[in-house]
Amino acid sequence: MACDIDAETIGVGKEPVPADVSEAIRTLIRWAGDTPEREGLLETPERVARAWREYCRGYDDDPAYHLSRIFHEVGGYDDIVLLKDIPFQSHCEHHMAPIVGKAHIAYLPGDYVVGISKLARVLHAYANRLQVQERLTSEVANCIQEHLKPQGVAVVIEATHGCMTGRGVRTPNVIMKTSRMLGVFRDDEKSREEVLKLISA
Ligand SMILES: Nc1nc2c(ncn2[C@@H]2O[C@H](COP(=O)(O)OP(=O)(O)OP(=O)(O)O)[C@@H](O)[C@H]2O)c(=O)[nH]1
Numbered sequence: 661m662a663c664d665i666d667a668e669t670i671g672v673g674k675e676p677v678p679a680d681v682s683e684a685i686r687t688l689i690r691w692a693g694d695t696p697e698r699e700g701l702l703e704t705p706e707r708v709a710r711a712w713r714e715y716c717r718g719y720d721d722d723p724a725y726h727l728s729r730i731f732h733e734v735g736g737y738d739d740i741v742l743l744k745d746i747p748f749q750s751h752c753e754h755h756m757a758p759i760v761g762k763a764h765i766a767y768l769p770g771d772y773v774v775g776i777s778k779l780a781r782v783l784h785a786y787a788n789r790l791q792v793q794e795r796l797t798s799e800v801a802n803c804i805q806e807h808l809k810p811q812g813v814a815v816v817i818e819a820t821h822g823c824m825t826g827r828g829v830r831t832p833n834v835i836m837k838t839s840r841m842l843g844v845f846r847d848d849e850k851s852r853e854e855v856l857k858l859i860s861a
Pocket residue numbers: 752753754791792793794821823824827828829
C-alpha cells in the first residue's frame with residue numbers, strides 16, 4: 661500500500677532518544693482513547709520503552725557467536741540431536757503483536773557438536789526481533805547450517821499470532837506451523853521422515 665508519510669517525518673536515519681520514544685507512546689495512549697496524564701499512565705511511556713528494548717534484545721545478540729564453542733569428543737555419537745519444545749516469544753513485524761510458540765531444532769552432527777543450550781540461544785537471538793515466522797524459521801536453520809556445518813538441520817516452529825487472535829480476524833487457537841529442512845533432511849526422504857518422527861514423538 662502506498663505510504664504518504666515522508667522519511668523525515670518518521671525519523672528515518674535518526675537514532676531515537678528516550679524522549680522521542682516516550683512521546684510516541686504518549687501519542688499511542690491518546691490514539692488508544694486514554695489520557696497519558698492520568699496517574700496510572702504517568703510512568704507508562706518509560707516502562708513501555710524499556711519493555712520494547714527487552715522484547716527486541718535480539719538486535720544486540722549475535723546468533724553466530726553462540727555456535728563458536730564446539731565439542732569434538734562425543735564418544736562416536738553420530739545420530740540426530742534434537743532440542744524439542746523450546747518455548748519462545750517474538751513479535752510480528754506487521755502489527756508488533758506477540759507471537760508465542762515453541763520450536764524444535766534438530767541436527768545431524770558433522771565433525772563436532774555444540775552445547776545444547778546454544779540452539780535455544782540462536783532461536784532467541786532471532787526471535788527477539790520483529791519477525792515473520794517463515795523468516796525466523798529460515799534464519800535459525802541457516803545459521804546452524806552455516807556455523808555448525810552439520811550434515812543436516814531441521815527446524816520446526818509452531819506458534820500462535822496475537823494479531824490473529826486478539827484483533828483482525830479474531831480467530832483463537834490457530835497454530836501456524838513452519839519448517840525448514842537443510843542438508844540430509846532436505847535431500848533424503850528417509851532422514852527427513854526420521855527427524856519428523858522424532859519431533860512428533
Ligand atoms: N506469513 C505470515 N504472515 C503473518 C505473520 N505474522 C502476521 N502475519 C500476517 O500479516 C498479514 C498482514 O496483512 P495486511 O493485510 O497488510 O494487514 P491487516 O489489514 O492488518 O490484515 P488482517 O490481519 O487480516 O486484519 C496478516 O494476514 C497477518 O495475519 C507471519 O509470521 N507470517
